Amino acid sequence: MSTLAGKKILLGVTGSIAAYKSALLIRLLVKSGAEVQVLMTQAAKDFITPLTLATLAKRPVFSEFTSSGGQGEGQWNNHVELALWADLMVIAPASAHTLAKLAHGFCDDLLSAVYLSAKCPVFLAPAMDLDMYRHPSTLDNLRRLESFGNRLIQAEHGELASGLVGEGRLAEPEHIVADLERHFAHRPIFRHKQVLITAGPTQEPIDPVRFISNHSSGKMGYAIARAFAQAGADVTLVSGPSVQPLPDPAIRRISVHSAQQMYEATAAEFSKAQIVVLAAAVADYTPLHPEEQKIKKKESVFALEMTKTIDIAATLGQQKRPDQITVGFALETNNELDNAVSKLRAKNFDLIVLNSLRDPGAGFGHDTNKITVIDKDERIYEFELKSKDKVAADLLNLVQEQLSMV
Template sequence: MHCGWFFIYIRKIWRKFFLLCIRNKLFQPAINSQALNLKGKNILIGVTGSIASYKSALLVRLLIKAGATVQVVMTQAATEFITPLTLSVLSKNPVYTTFTSGQDEWNNHVDLALAADAIIIAPATAKTLAKCAIGNCDDLLTAVYLSARCPIFFAPAMDLDMFHHPSTTRNIASLQSFGNFFIQPEYGELASGLTGDGRMAEPETIVSRLKDHFARQPLAFTKRVLVTAGPTVESLDPVRFISNHSSGKMGYAIAAAFAAAGAQVTLVSGPTSIKSVPPSIRRIQVGTAQQMLDATTAHFNEQDVVIFAAAVADYTPKFVADQKIKKQGSEMALELIKTADIAGTLGQQKRDGQLLIGFALETENEVAHALEKLNRKNLDYIILNSLNDAGAGFAHDTNKITVIDRKGNKRLFELKSKEEVAQDILEIVIDQWKKV
């Protein structure tokens, strides 16, 4: 009996001590710093007409729970799937669908855009992607998009064939070239009954991606950066040429990432289907390997970082015909000569303080070949990707890389979108400059 009273007394003393410590902040529970990344952030969510619109309610709820202020803008089609009232109650803010509310109240798209720290368009339908890609500003949401200066994230949602249609992939590539971010749709059963890519990423995934974005280093990378991108083309005659399958997507994503981080970016690009780049990027268009070497050399000395992401032809025809070569016989002998090694040539001219990064696309003995290139070309880092990895290499929207430094240290990354890979490369460079 006495023992029972003793333990009750001890428990009361401990409780008083605990409360005293809390009041005087003598100790506090550990706080996950990432959980604070959205606290106080103004997040604008654009909701478009998709069956996945129901997920927007949970997305709003999660962002509010993370401490963000949420503003919702809906397309008229979206209101057929989820009501503005639902999202208004969850966000604790009015939801806007049109340019005007009532007779005299103007919903200013510029104010909405400039107030946002980030914009998430989720779900992003094929129609909305197309409108944003070409600047078709016929509703409040697209007007907000065109007025925005903050990071913009698209979370596509559509059926399998729509997502993989060349029109959609082209529009996504255009939007990425503008510096926008994409959150890949997930694989699973779709509303049509088909199974495949097209399900909007889960709200938890979107929030995690947003937290990761704000957890990154402050965008104050005020360095001069030159990026080469795309293929080169080596003419045989006025009609034919030798080239490769490079789309330029990786190089353009790198240029956009560094530009968004505040760098002065020069992009030397071979022929690609990517038409637009962020306005802050100085793009120099070239065709041949020699033209790329000349353009890169002309700007090399003034750069702090040079990233050789282009797929430069190793050989070029020794003779270029003035007229179209006519088909004769069953065989044709083509005499080729070696092109200049751009990274190798400029690597020998590297000055103190410059950071040079190359790419190595390999099919066998990947690491050994990449290390040999790094040392031979006098690079600081080489980024290895293998054609043996599904989803990596030319033409894909994704890439899987291994980053190797001069000491042979390797950092392996999982398969990611090329924009995410570009962010990883940006962080590696920023970390390297902190050591200087």
């Protein structure tokens, strides 16, 4: 479930060509379970109609202090009540003109009046042409607005309406939603904690066109990375080959292929991390002598000599500091609990997450998972089948308990 579920969001839309993206932003917010009240400036109506945004938000759009009533009587759109109603206000796109007004307290329309009355967090997502965005007056206004406690959603680099390429492009709606989700998911205990996560399979080369791998999709590791990022942690994700999109724009992803590459990338980051979650499905064996040329089909029987890969969890477990928390995964098909406890001890984990392939809907490829977690004192926590995002939230809670004891 999104952290936006049930939240009341004021969305300010201003006069920018990027206003067309507000339609998608509203759709994503509503899909996340948020209530959205749209406020438009008069200039915004030149770029997108109030009817479009009202239809998507399922609420009337306000742009004036009064609206015509059904009997011709005026209805006051109380800017103070609107400001008090909201859990969060986001202005996207925020034009150079609107940023200048808000930075200096000008109040000549409903949007600026609501902004000045807001006691909730306010997010600003600028959108304008490259030279406007770089102009000293705009940069000064942005600094001034941030000094008031407003949160800035940085403009992105890309092609602009003028044909120029550079900064000034409105952040993509998915990125804005991720920022808002991260705001509501923040936990002080995770703020700026360095978290290292591995995810996905590894691929061990046989020749230039073939490899040995497994069925891991990376979904579980990516869900865990998203949960930590939204909780305020600084996340590094070392990922084997996966089609999963980057789960949060704030996450730093390092892409690898083989078990050796995963070890090298993880080992290089290990000492910086306070929390390490080893969710990747790493190959236990790799071909001893990969061929440089494609192997031709000749013999009816083909033997492949294999050698053990480095045990990443065991190696890092020997280097683990007392202030570090490490979490491992065990995917088992038999003697599940005994095997998981043995792995917990041997690899110096604080927590181990047990999956059984015998549980329907759990394991590789599914959007759901069913886990049992064992801590270093061998206490057992059993969870029902649920989405991998909710599994990640459960794991986050257990890590938080461990962190409070360090």
